[in-house]
Amino acid sequence: xxxxxxxxxxxxxxxxxxxxxxxxxxxxxxxxxxxxxxxxxxxxxxxxxxxxxxxxxxxxxxxxxxxxxxxxxxxxxxxxxxxxxxxxxxxxxxxxxxxxxxxxxxxxxxxxxxxxxxxxxxxxxxxxxxxxxxxxxxxxxxxxxxxxxxxxxxxxxxxxxxxxxxxxxxxxxxxxxxxxxxxxxxxxxxxxxxxxxxxxxxxxxxxxxxxxxxxxxxxxxxxxxxxxxxxxxxxxxxxxxxxxxxxxxxxxxxxxxxxxxxxxxxxxxxxxxxxxxxxxxxxxxxxxxxxxxxxxxxxxxxxxxxxxxxxxxxxxxxxxxxxxxxxxxxxxxxxxxxxxxxxxxxxxxxxxxxxxxxxxxxxxxxxxxxxxxxxxxxxxxxxxxxxxxxxxxxxxxxxxxxxxxxxxxxxxxxxxxxxxxxxxxxxxxxxxxxxxxxxxxxxxxxxxxxxxxxxxxxxxxxxxxxxxxxxxxxxxxxxxxxxxxxxxxxxxxxxxxxxxxxxxxxxxxxxxxxxxxxx
Numbered sequence: 294x295x296x297x298x299x300x301x302x303x304x305x306x307x308x309x310x311x312x313x314x315x316x317x318x319x320x321x322x323x324x325x326x327x328x329x330x331x332x333x334x335x336x337x338x339x340x341x342x343x344x345x346x347x348x349x350x351x352x353x354x355x356x357x358x359x360x361x362x363x364x365x366x367x368x369x370x371x372x373x374x375x376x377x378x379x380x381x382x383x384x385x386x387x388x389x390x391x392x393x394x395x396x397x398x399x400x401x402x403x404x405x406x407x408x409x410x411x412x413x414x415x416x417x418x419x420x421x422x423x424x425x426x427x428x429x430x431x432x433x434x435x436x437x438x439x440x441x442x443x444x445x446x447x448x449x450x451x452x453x454x455x456x457x458x459x460x461x462x463x464x465x466x467x468x469x470x471x472x473x474x475x476x477x478x479x480x481x482x483x484x485x486x487x488x489x490x491x492x493x494x495x496x497x498x499x500x501x502x503x504x505x506x507x508x509x510x511x512x513x514x515x516x517x518x519x520x521x522x523x524x525x526x527x528x529x530x531x532x533x534x535x536x537x538x539x540x541x542x543x544x545x546x547x548x549x550x551x552x553x554x555x556x557x558x559x560x561x562x563x564x565x566x567x568x569x570x571x572x573x574x575x576x577x578x579x580x581x582x583x584x585x586x587x588x589x590x591x592x593x594x595x596x597x598x599x600x601x602x603x604x605x606x607x608x609x610x611x612x613x614x615x616x617x618x619x620x621x622x623x624x625x626x627x628x629x630x631x632x633x634x635x636x637x638x639x640x641x642x643x644x645x646x647x648x649x650x651x652x653x654x655x656x657x658x659x660x661x662x663x664x665x666x667x668x669x670x671x672x673x674x675x676x677x678x679x680x681x682x683x684x685x686x687x688x689x690x691x692x693x694x695x696x697x698x699x700x701x702x703x704x705x706x707x708x709x710x711x712x713x714x715x716x717x718x719x720x721x722x723x724x725x726x727x728x729x730x731x732x733x734x735x736x737x738x739x740x741x742x743x744x745x746x747x748x749x750x751x752x753x754x755x756x757x758x759x760x761x762x763x764x765x766x767x768x769x770x771x772x773x774x775x776x777x778x779x780x781x782x783x784x785x786x787x788x789x790x791x792x793x794x795x796x797x798x799x800x801x802x803x804x805x806x807x808x809x810x811x812x
Contacts (some may be wrong), residue, residue: 295662295705296329296736300314300586301664304383306394308723308761309576309776310323310716315431316369317637317724318575319484319485319774319778320425320453320484320485320486320487321387321418321419321482321483321484321486321487321593322386323384323386323387323487324386324426324489325383325384325385325387325418325500326355326381326385327352327353327354327355327356327357327386327389327488328354328355328356328357328378328385328387328388328389329343329349329352329356329357329358329388329389329390329391330357330360330364330371330374330388330389330390330391330590331346331357331358331359331360331393332360332367332370332371332391332393332425333359333360333361333362333381333391333393333589334361334362334363334364334393334394334395335361335363336394336395336396337394337442340436341425341435341436341439341764342359342395342444343380344435344436344439344440345393345425345439346434347439347443348442348443348446349389350489351381351443351446351447352389352396352443352446353430353488353489354387358374360374361614364394364398364399364400365606365722366519367394367405368404368408369390369400370752371390371405371408371409372408374390374409375408375409375411375412378412378414378415379412379413379414380789381414382414383414384414384416384417384418385414385415385416385418386415386418387419387421387486387488388409388412388415388418388421388425389420389421389422390405390409390420390421390422390423391422391423391425392405392422392424392425393425393426394424394425394426394479395426396664397426398426399424399426402422402424402698403688404661405422405592406422406658406660408659409422409601410654410655410674411583412633415657416634416635416652417652417657418674419482419657419658419659419765420657420658421454421486421562421661421738422658422659422660422661423658423660423661423663424661424664425438425439425664426661426663426664428664431658434551435663435664437726438461438465438663440459441464441465442457442458443456443462443655445460445461445487445681447718448773449489449780450487450488450489451487451489451491452487453485453486453487453769453771454468454486454487454488455480455485455486455498455659455769455771455774455802456476456768456771456807458478458661458685459770459802459804459805459806460475460504460807461476462475462476462678462803462804463504463805463806466805468676474664474746475665475803476661476662476663476664476665477661477662477677477801477802477803478659478660478661478662478800478801478802478803479659479660479661479662479800479801480658480659480660480770480774480798480801480802481653481655481656481657481658481687481800482656482657482658482659482774482776482777482795483656483657483774483777483778483781484775485771485774486659486776488614489735493606496568504624504806504807505806505807505808505809506574506575506616506804506806506807506809507562508568508572508574508575508809508810509543509572509574510571510572510575510740510810511538511543511569511571511572511573511574512541512542512543512573512574512575512576512577513542513544513545513565513566513569513573513575513576513577513650514537514544514545514564514576514577514578514579514765515524515544515545515546515547515556515558515559515562515576515577515578515579516530516533516534516544516545516546516547516549516561516578516579516581517550517555517559517578517579517580517581517582518530518546518547518548518579518580518582519548519549519550519581519582519583519591519592519593520549521550521593521743522583523548523581523583523747524747525745525746525748525749525750525751526745526750526751527750528748528750528755529581529623529745529750529751529754529793530546530548530581530593532750532754532758533579533614533621533754533758534546534756535758536758536761536762537577538552540573540761540765540810540811542577549592549593550592550697551592551593551594551596552590552591552592552594552596552597552598553592553596553598554592555580555590555598555603556602556603556606557609558604559578559603559606559721562576562607563607563609563610564712565605566610566612566613567610567611567612569612570722572612573612573613573616574616575616575617575618575619576607576610576613576617576618576619577619577620578607578618578620578621579620579623579637580600580620580621580622580623580624580707581621581622581623581624581754582623582624582688583624583625584624584625584626584627584740584743585597585625585627586626586627586628586740587626587740588600588626588627588688588740590603590622590624591624592780596623600620600622600682603620604618604620604677604680605677605683607620608680612674613679615679616679617680617681617804617806617808618679618680618681619681619682619683619769619808620680620681620682620683620759621683621753622682622683622684622685622755623685623738623743623745623751623754624743625741625742625743625807626686626687626740626741626743627682627686627688627740627741628742629740629741629742630741630742630754630792630794631653631654631655631687631795631796631797632650632651632654632792632793632794632795633651633652633653633654633793634653634654634796635651635652638710651784651793651795652781652783652795653687653795653797654675654688654797655741655779655797655799656781658798676802678803678804678805679772679803679804679805680720680802680803680804681769681800681801681802681803681804681808682800682801682802683753683757683773683798683799683800684740684798684799684800684801685742685743685751685752685753685754685796685798686740686743686796686797686799687740687741687797687798687799688740688741698710702768709742711786741796741797742794742796743786743794743796744794750761751781752780752785752796753776753796753798756776756779756780757773757776758785760775760776760779761771761810764808765811766810766811766812767809768805768807768808768809769803769808769809769810770800770802770808773798773800774777774800776798777797777798777800780798781795781796781797782796782797783795783796785799
C-alpha cells in the first residue's frame, strides 16, 4: 500500500511540476524520457534514415526505434508503439514520430496523430510528427531539411523548436528552385518546446538580419465578420479593431457578408494592395462566421465558402510576395465537443495539488510537413510561404461517435450539426441564447466547435488581444502559443449540456522569419 501511495504521489507531483513549468515558465518540462520512432516504407533510402537518426541524437532522444512497414501498416505499428509507452509505467518527456514514405503515399496522417494522442503516458507532453517524402517537384531532398535542422539544433540549443523550424523553412525555401517550395508546421503546443539544455528565457545571442520580417511598410487588415445570429461577435470585432489600430494597421471592416461577398471582398482587398503606392509589409485577415462540419465558412446567406480559397486569393497578391500574411479564423470546424483527456473525478491528491483535471484532446501536437505536396494534410498548400493561419478550433474530432447530436436515421448520410454556439464559464449563471440546427452531409472527419460568449466575445479573439497588448513586440508564434495555453486552461459550457468542454487552437505556419508586430 505504501508503495502504491508513493507512486501515486510521485506521478501527481510530476504532473503538477509540468503544469507549473507551462504556467510559470511558458515551456514544457522534458525531465522524462524522450522517445523517437521512425516508420518508413521499404522504398525509402538508407541515407535518408541515417540522417534522420543523427537528428534524433542531436535532439537528445535517448530511445530511437525504427520500424519498416508498408504505409497501410503504419497505424498498426504506431498502435504497438503507443501500447509500449503506456506499459512503461511512468510519464514520458516527449515523443517524436517520423513518417517516411514515397511522395503521395501518406494520405491519412491525422489518423496516426489521433492514435498517439490516446497515449496515457504522453498526456500533457509534446508529441512531434515529422512527415517526410521523396523528392517532388521543386522540393529539395529530405536530407537538406534534416541536415539544416540538425545543424541548427546543435548550434542554437536556446531556441524553441518553432524558432528552429522557422529558420530551417527559410533555408529550405531558398535552396529550392524559384523559392516555390516551403514546409508547413501545424501546432497546438501550449508552451515553448526547447530540446536543448539552455532555458528559453535567458538572454539570446543576436540573430542575423534576415531572421525577422521588415514591417516598415504599410500594414493592412481586413475583417469579414458575420454578426447576425452570432451574439458576442461584435465584441470581437471591436477588440480586434482597437488592437490593429494600436499596431498601425489600416483596417477595413465588412459585417454580415454573404459567401460570395467573402470572396469578392478578398479579391478587392488584394487588388487594393497591388495598386497601393509604396511598399506593403504585412496583411491581416480576420474571418468570423458560423462554420460547417468540414471547415467551411458560412456567409450571412447560409452559403458555404472554403477558407483555403480565401487564403489562395491573398497569396496571389504581388505586393505581398515575401511578406507575412496572417489569417485569424473564429468559426466552428464541425460539431465535436471535446471533453478533454484526464481524470473525470478529482481524487484528494489532485485537489491538494490544484491540478486541472483535463487537457484538450488535440493539444500538445506539432506536425511538420516537410513536403506538403506529398501529403494531403489540410492547411499545407504547396508553394505557399509566409502564411500564418490560426484556427479557433482543431480540424478533426476523435471519432464521429463522440458527436453529441445523433443521426436522425442510422442508414442516413446526414447529420444534424449546430451552427450557432456560445458558452459560459463554469460557475456562472449567465443565460444562454437558443441555437439552431442545419442539415449537413455526414463525414467521419468532424472538426471541433469554436466557443463564443454572448456578452464578452470568443475566448480566442479576446485572449489574443490581451496577450498581444501585454507583449506587442514578441515573436508572434510564441505569443500565439501562449494564447493557446490560456485557452486550453479554460473550462467552458456549451448550450447543449452542463458538462465541461475544452477548446484548443490550431496554428498553421509557413513563415520563414520571426514575425514581431511592434519593434
